[in-house]
Amino acid sequence: MDVLFVSAEVAPFSKTGGLGDVAGALPRALAARGHRVVVFTPRHGVVDPGTHRLEPLPFPIEAGGQSAALWVVRGPAPVFFLEHERLFGHRRGIYADPGHEYGDNAERFAFFCRAALVLPRLIGFRPRVVHLNDWHTALCSWLLRHEAGAEPWAAAARSVFTVHNLAHQGDFAKEKVPALGLPWSAFRYDEGMEFHDRLNLMKAGLTFADALTTVSPGYAREILGPEQGEGLDPLLRHRAHELHGILNGIDVEEWDPERDALLPARFGPGRLAGKARCKAALQAEVGLPVRADVPVLAMVGRLADQKGLDIALSALPALLGQELQLVQLGTGRPDYEQALHRLMHERPQQVRVRTHFDEGLAHRIEAGADLFLMPSRFEPCGLNQMYSLRYGTVPVVRAVGGLADTVEDFDGKSRGTGFCFHEYSAQALLTAMRRALDVYRDRKAWRGLMERGMAEDNSWARSAARYEQVYEALAGGA
DSSP: OEEEEEOSOOTTTSOSSHHHHHHHHHHHHHHHTTOEEEEEEEOOTTOOHHHHTOEEOSSOEEETTEEEEEEEEOSSSOEEEEEOIIIIITOSSSSEETTEEOTTHHHHHHHHHHHHHHHHHHHTOOOSEEEEESHHHHHHHHHHHHTOTTSTTGGGOEEEEEESOTTOOOEEETTHHHHTTOOGGGOOSTTSSEETTEEEHHHHHHHHOSEEEESOHHHHHHTTSTTTSTTOHHHHHHTGGGEEEOOOOBOTTTSOTTTOTTSSSOOBTTBOHHHHHHHHHHHHHHTOOOOTTSOEEEEESOBSGGGTHHHHHHHHHHHTTSSOEEEEEOOBOHHHHHHHHHHHHHOTTTEEEEOSOOHHHHHHHHHHOSEEEEOOSOOSSOSHHHHHHHTTOEEEEESOHHHHHHOOBOOSSSOOSBEEEOSOSHHHHHHHHHHHHHHHTOHHHHHHHHHHHHTOOOBHHHHHHHHHHHHHHHHHTO
């Protein structure tokens, strides 16, 4: 199968969250299964050609009346970069600068979508499947049906649209319709992009793509209802038979406690002495008392409403009333950052906060912590709970979306990989954490939890096989 994979961010070149991780790993996993995959993404200002060894291509790309340059990083799933200095190159961020989104995001990603459908002809590629990701690429699904007829490969191609987070929809004033070169016929509620008298690019993907996927079976079920459907649940219910929930994987080469070069010691199932050394090293690195007997609770990720920071901050004072250490890494809402820093100043022997991004420290936290907290309001998939399982760090999660799909609640005996709660409240979080801390004192039960989690297969190989099935069903009906 020949697949064009289109994403606004691709790790390790550009990344704001799980989308970048998926776009970096899934194409490689598909290539390992024998498919030819080409990845297309903008060359954002954060992508340094020298650092990442980008190779310039000797021809420009023309799309939507504009010209841009192309770069490539060759490999099993080559990544092609669209370089347009005004739209992408001179920006510090991908979608926004601190404090405000770019006002021309609609124009930026409309040009990117048009360029994506020109690229195959320039490089001699004939994709049977165009895999699109979130609203930034959703317009491709409309363009493929309505404007790409001149492209020699387009008539036989089919599109897959993956929803990574339905809360971010590419919502713009309807005045953008002609500015994006779209006819007003595209701006309709029925079979169009109109949503509450505004242009909604997420809706374009949900309406015009040939198949829909999202990043976990649980999230696929949740977005069919009004609580998680973000207003688009009627459309999703209409297309429910074409919606597939496919759990994200993790990069098991990058996240491997037996070979992780970022750790002070290595460990694995049945060989956990190295994890104890990682815990002591983490405590020393962040400035906490080095105590093997005190459980270390970790939080790594964006400080956002989605991640349940409000109930976590409400619960932490009571939790810290007992012997417990907390290590937090991540940036986000200033008020959440300030609240965590206040907690650190009030309890310097128990709390350490790092409000910046540090990939190495993220690995060492996963390896050195005993517990990992993810009390998300909603969670399309989540990756950190899977990193935690692989590193023998027991997750405590709210049972939503991908968290419910990947963490099995401990039954008190010999089943389960973590601790789950359902109600979105500080009290429910506290109850789950107290249950976890009680089990922590039972070393045999705790070791069983760790080893069952480490035995889970959350690799991309499993997920890639499911995407392969979706592709083959589309291509067979093309």
